[in-house]
Amino acid sequence: xxxxxxxxxxxxxxxxxxxxxxxxxxxxxxxxxxxxxxxxxxxxxxxxxxxxxxxxxxxxxxxxxxxxxxxxxxxxxxxxxxxxxxxxxxxxxxxxxxxxxxxxxxxxxxxxxxxxxxxxxxxxxxxxxxxxxxxxxxxxxxxxxxxxxxxxxxxxxxxxxxxxxxxxxxxxxxxxxxxxxxxxxxxxxxxxxxxxxxxxxxxxxxxxxxxxxxxxxxxxxxxxxxxxxxxxxxxxxxxxxxxxxxxxxxxxxxxxxxxxxxxxxxxxxxxxxxxxxxxxxxxxxxxxxxxxxxxxxxxxxxxxxxxxxxxxxxxxxxxxxxxxxxxxxxxxxxxxxxxxxxxxxxxxxxxxxxxxxxxxxxxxxxxxxxxxxxxxxxxxxxxxxxxxxxxxxxxxxxxxxxxxxxxxxxxxxxxxxxxxxxxxxxxxxxxxxxxxxxxxxxxxxxxxxxxxxxxxxxxxxxxxxxxxxxxxxxxxxxxxxxxxxxxxxxxxxxxxxxxxxxxxxxxxxxxxxxxxxxxxxxxxxxxxxxxxxxxxxxxxxxxxxxxxxxxxxxxxxxxxxxxxxxxxxxxxxxxxxxxxxxxxxxxxxxxxxxxxxxxxxxxxxxxxxxxxxxxxxxxxxxxxxxxxxxxxxxxxxxxxxxxxxxxxxxxxxxxxxxxxxxxxxxxxxxxxxxxxxxxxxxxxxxxxxxxxxxxxxxxxxxxxxxxxxxxxxxxxxxxxxxxxxxxxxxxxxxxxxxxxxxxxxxxxxxxxxxxxxxxxxxxxxxxxxxxxxxxxxxxxxxxxxxxxxxxxxxxxxxxxxxxxxxxxxxxxxxxxxxxxxxxxxxxxxxxxxxxxxxxxxxxxxxxx
Numbered sequence: 137x138x139x140x141x142x143x144x145x146x147x148x149x150x151x152x153x154x155x156x157x158x159x160x161x162x163x164x165x166x167x168x169x170x171x172x173x174x175x176x177x178x179x180x181x182x183x184x185x186x187x188x189x190x191x192x193x194x195x196x197x198x199x200x201x202x203x204x205x206x207x208x209x210x211x212x213x214x215x216x217x218x219x220x221x222x223x224x225x226x227x228x229x230x231x232x233x234x235x236x237x238x239x240x241x242x243x244x245x246x247x248x249x250x251x252x253x254x255x256x257x258x259x260x261x262x263x264x265x266x267x268x269x270x271x272x273x274x275x276x277x278x279x280x281x282x283x284x285x286x287x288x289x290x291x292x293x294x295x296x297x298x299x300x301x302x303x304x305x306x307x308x309x310x311x312x313x314x315x316x317x318x319x320x321x322x323x324x325x326x327x328x329x330x331x332x333x334x335x336x337x338x339x340x341x342x343x344x345x346x347x348x349x350x351x352x353x354x355x356x357x358x359x360x361x362x363x364x365x366x367x368x369x370x371x372x373x374x375x376x377x378x379x380x381x382x383x384x385x386x387x388x389x390x391x392x393x394x395x396x397x398x399x400x401x402x403x404x405x406x407x408x409x410x411x412x413x414x415x416x417x418x419x420x421x422x423x424x425x426x427x428x429x430x431x432x433x434x435x436x437x438x439x440x441x442x443x444x445x446x447x448x449x450x451x452x453x454x455x456x457x458x459x460x461x462x463x464x465x466x467x468x469x470x471x472x473x474x475x476x477x478x479x480x481x482x483x484x485x486x487x488x489x490x491x492x493x494x495x496x497x498x499x500x501x502x503x504x505x506x507x508x509x510x511x512x513x514x515x516x517x518x519x520x521x522x523x524x525x526x527x528x529x530x531x532x533x534x535x536x537x538x539x540x541x542x543x544x545x546x547x548x549x550x551x552x553x554x555x556x557x558x559x560x561x562x563x564x565x566x567x568x569x570x571x572x573x574x575x576x577x578x579x580x581x582x583x584x585x586x587x588x589x590x591x592x593x594x595x596x597x598x599x600x601x602x603x604x605x606x607x608x609x610x611x612x613x614x615x616x617x618x619x620x621x622x623x624x625x626x627x628x629x630x631x632x633x634x635x636x637x638x639x640x641x642x643x644x645x646x647x648x649x650x651x652x653x654x655x656x657x658x659x660x661x662x663x664x665x666x667x668x669x670x671x672x673x674x675x676x677x678x679x680x681x682x683x684x685x686x687x688x689x690x691x692x693x694x695x696x697x698x699x700x701x702x703x704x705x706x707x708x709x710x711x712x713x714x715x716x717x718x719x720x721x722x723x724x725x726x727x728x729x730x731x732x733x734x735x736x737x738x739x740x741x742x743x744x745x746x747x748x749x750x751x752x753x754x755x756x757x758x759x760x761x762x763x764x765x766x767x768x769x770x771x772x773x774x775x776x777x778x779x780x781x782x783x784x785x786x787x788x789x790x791x792x793x794x795x796x797x798x799x800x801x802x803x804x805x806x807x808x809x810x811x812x813x814x815x816x817x818x819x820x821x822x823x824x825x826x827x828x829x830x831x832x833x834x835x836x837x838x839x840x841x842x843x844x845x846x847x848x849x850x851x852x853x854x855x856x857x858x859x860x861x862x863x864x865x866x867x868x869x870x871x872x873x874x875x876x877x878x879x880x881x882x883x884x885x886x887x888x889x890x891x892x893x894x895x896x897x898x899x900x901x902x903x904x905x906x907x908x909x910x911x912x913x914x915x916x917x918x919x920x921x922x923x924x925x926x927x928x929x930x931x932x933x934x935x936x937x938x939x940x941x942x943x944x945x946x947x948x949x950x951x952x953x954x955x956x957x958x959x960x961x962x963x964x965x966x967x968x969x970x971x972x973x974x975x976x977x978x979x980x981x982x983x984x
Contacts, residue, residue: 142245143928149238151936153303154231160308161230161315162223172219176227176943178204179220183946192889193949214964217947218971224944225323225975229292230315231940232725232978233299235933240731242929251353251738254745255360267745268363271371276740277715279375279492279684280338280723288724290340291321297344300729324974331388335378335396339403341723342488346374347407349733351480358479369482372737374489375571376400377717381494383575386546390553397491397560397569398442404488408451409435411477418470423461427454445563448485455481487568491560493553494573494607500585503550504530506542507592511535526581530588531629537592554593557602566601573644573684577606578613580623587630597629603637605684609646611654614666617643618673625677634679641674642682642715655775655841660871661768664709671710681710686717698726698736700873702743704866706754714744760865763849763857770848771841774906778840783899790956791887791896792828793948796970831976833886833945834903838878843909846917858917872914873924879911880923880934881980886945889953937979948972 162173179200186196197217201207207216258267288296295318302311329337350372358366379396382388412432419428431454434446455478462471505518513529514520521529539548539555560569574582583604590600608617621641624630634641645663654662667683674681702714718727727733756764778784788794829836849858861868884907890900911923924931951968954961 142242143932145241145245146238146929146932149241150235151932153238154234154936157230157234157303157311157315158227160312161227161319164316164319172216173223175205176220176223179943180939183942187885187888187946190888192953193886193946194953196946197950210961214961214968217951217968220947221944221968221971221975222323224941225978226315226318227940228937228975228978229296229318229323230299231936233296234303236296236729236732237300237303239729239735243731243735250735251357251741252360254738254742255362259362264362268361268366270745271357271361272363272366272368273712274368274741274744275370275373275713276737276744277373277375277490277684277713278727278737278740279377279715279717280341280489281377281381281717281719288323288337290337292318292323293337293340293724295321296724324971331379331385331392332395332399335376335399338376338378338723339399339488341728342374342400343403343407345728345730345733347404347480347484347488349730349737350374350483351476352730353734353737354479354483355476369479371741372483375715376489376491377494380491380569382549383494383496389549390556393491393493393553394556394560397564400488400491401445401486401564401568402439402442404484404486405435405438405446407484407488408481409439411480415470415473415477418473419458419462421461421466423465424458427457430454446486448481448565451486452478452481485565485567487564490567490571491564491569492571492573493557493569494575495550496575497577497582497585499546499550500574500589501581502544503547503589504585506544506547507535507537510541527584527627530581530584530591531627535592536594550589551593554589554595558595561601570601571603571605571642573605573607575607575609576613577608577620578610578616580620582606582620583624583630587633597633598636600633600636603640603642604633605642605644607644607646608666609644611659611662614645614662617645617666618669621670621673622677625673625679631677639679640682640712641679642684643670644684644686646686655772656838656875657764657842657845657871658768658772658775661764664867667710668706668708671708674710680712682713682715683710684715684717686719699739699743700866700870702740704754704870706756706867711744714740716740754866756865756867759857760861760868763854763861764865764868766849767842767845770845774841774844778836778902781899781902783896787896787899788825788828791832791890791893791952793831793952793969793973794824794828796966796973797824797827799966799970827973827977830881830980831945831948831973833881833883834907835878835882836903839875839910839914840903840906842872842875843906843911843913846913847909850913850916855916859919862917872918875910876914876918876920876923877930879907879914880931881938882907883938883945886949889949941976941979944972944975948976 162176164173182200182204183196186199191199197213201213201216205216207213258264295314299311299314299318302314353372354369357371376396379388379392379399382393409432412428412435416425416428416432419425431446431451434450437444438446455474459471459474459478462468462474501518505514508514508518508529509516513533518526537551539551542548542551557569572586574586577583583606586604587600590602591597606617606620608614608620621643625634645666646659667681670683671681698716705711726736826837829838846858849855862872863869884904887900888904891897891904893900915921915923918925920926922931924934948969951965951972954965955969
């Protein structure tokens with residue numbers, strides 16, 4: 137369908153509806169804030185006019201208070217700004233609800249390849265054998281993470297769901313009541329969530345969206361694949377990080393990991409119980425009643441007592457027996473309903489989602505070094521041992537460790553956790569927890585220390601039922617990844633371990649910290665080249681490389697258009713599975729409803745499959761590779777110079793919202809690794825780093841250096857080469873398109889007052905000039921007149937969202953100005969900055 141039809145539908149189903157419901161919302165008479173909502177459009181108008189005419193946020197708001205609302209007391213002005221923030225937060229919720237409700241309608245006018253379209257293409261190409269063979273083994277894994285950008289409470293999630301369904305039916309009176317409820321319900325946590333709270337918030341989506349969505353997607357594939365005996369219950373897998381991801385989060389303990397594993401299993405039992413109850417109402421036949429009733433009693437007990445478990449076979453066998461009875465005695469009545477339930481049981485087993493464990497390599501180094509000291513194998517330092525001696529101890533030396541023998545909490549917890557993982561597997565099945573990921577992997581010991589710790593915690597070598605997954609996230613780690621993996625493969629014991637793990641080696645490569653470390657283009661190009669290299673080295677050694685991508689957030693943290701990214705991969709990159717993290721508010725924005733989940737999951741599957749089966753093979757020629765390499769180095773030079781600038785970290789600390797991320801009750805995790813007094817970039821989490829640039833509407837990590845790199849090549853008279861690269865290499869085009877998305881969310885007018893800042897004015901100008909240059913150069917090589925020219929819907933959505941939060945951002949900058957002037961009410965202005973983070977993060981949907 138033409139883009140124009142989709143845009144018309146967007147204006148009808150989203151823009152117009154939002155305007156109607158927003159006017160209703162802004163006129164709601166809340167206690168103590170009468171008429172505030174009616175002033176928001178006026179404030180937006182003043183912000184837009186003021187910023188475009190060169191006024192700074194303080195001048196805009198002081199003029200507004202003086203000319204339009206006559207609020208003279210600073211205390212009253214602060215109260216008013218808090219009320220505006222509360223309104224804007226809820227406007228974002230309303231807009232999300234309207235846009236999500238319109239999603240199915242908009243998909244009627246999309247050119248995206250659904251599974252249905254894909255199967256029609258297969259039919260046309262007469263390639264069912266090839267496709268069914270690939271689909272029988274192919275898998276996509278969505279791993280839900282607990283990054284601190286997903287913070288709606290369950291109460292708000294329920295209201296959002298209610299609003300979506302009411303908007304679909306245009307029930308204006310009921311919408312009015314739901315909006316009143318939204319206005320009176322707190323959007324944010326009153327205190328920092330615990331890791332268990334975070335896990336429960338995300339389990340909400342497992343139960344209310346993904347359980348049925350995965351089941352429906354599988355049923356559709358099974359029914360339409362043209363293969364009678366199709367069975368691949370791993371085609372769409374779910375992973376889970378909350379409660380297992382302890383990297384830099386001291387609040388994730390062994391107890392938390394156990395509690396979250398129980399919560400996943402218990403919630404799944406509730407889903408099974410509800411499905412069984414519905415099926416029992418249909419299967420009223422004598423012979424099937426007793427086994428189903430017994431299963432129902434067992435599930436009921438397991439729903440309320442985490443110590444009572446029901447094994448996978450104990451759930452599946454009564455259902456299979458019932459199926460046989462239906463076929464043989466009861467004319468296969470309701471057989472499809474039962475089969476759909478059986479398929480869900482085969483998909484989710486007793487774990488629901490695989491709980492991954494993640495920890496930083498430095499913590500394992502500390503644990504191993506402490507254990508070796510206690511066992512008198514070293515005196516003080518692990519470097520007393522040669523590499524071969526250390527390998528021999530880790531692989532062959534039998535050591536028994538007990539948590540009680542150590543005083544440091546991190547070592548006690550590491551030991552306790554590894555010892556309890558067998559118990560988690562016993563309760564939830566091996567699929568419930570079978571991956572251990574090591575952040576900041578840079579050598580073989582990142583993997584071997586974990587292998588050794590498992591042995592010393594009581595696991596026999598041949599019974600370690602865990603994939604040990606290195607995360608090469610720095611440029612150093614990626615540069616050495618080939619040598620690291622080859623050295624590991626050369627070790628007979630590790631080789632044997634992989635043989636037992638189905639000859640698969642899962643590897644993560646560092647999107648978030650890679651971009652922070654190497655800049656946008658260099659990091660992404662390094663990741664791509666490392667994937668090619670690791671695909672070769674794994675293949676050479678007889679193993680399948682499985683790449684697990686951190687792709688859930690914004691382009692600056694490896695995100696962006698996921699389908700475009702995977703469709704652009706070349707055949708030199710292993711494509712046995714697609715695995716990616718879904719981070720923060722992307723959980724709700726991209727996979728938050730059943731329709732969105734199914735659509736985006738289909739996009740993943742078709743991208744991964746099309747890459748292998750249809751269309752022109754993606755190839756990057758030597759000439760194109762050389763040009764990308766040049767661009768990569770040039771852009772890195774510009775970005776690295778920015779990082780080395782003496783105002784880089786001070787600017788972030790003193791002119792952005794960086795320190796306020798830590799104060800917000802968003803996530804349980806600290807904003808940085810370690811406890812150093814002086815803030816260093818290496819310790820800074822990519823989330824708060826990227827998020828702070830987003831709050832400034834400068835989005836530096838998503839493009840900085842690209843403009844300079846392209847300009848340099850252009851000045852060499854090679855513009856035609858750049859245009860050809862953009863046109864012919866999908867990988868490069870996908871990267872540039874994602875960067876254009878970052879640029880489209882920039883709004884330097886918001887902070888233009890900083891160019892007069894005595895201390896930071898020159899630094900601000902560096903950022904602004906590179907933004908203008910990057911925008912100009914990307915439009916030049918793409919042949920576009922405007923950013924995101926071929927993505928009218930996304931462009932329009934961004935425009936509306938940016939308008940909604942503009943008053944909030946001006947208030948945020950005003951508060952930062954006031955804090956800098958230090959003339960009083962500092963605590964109140966700091967609370968304004970902290971509180972204003974929420975609405976902007978939600979409005980951007982993949983901002984942090």
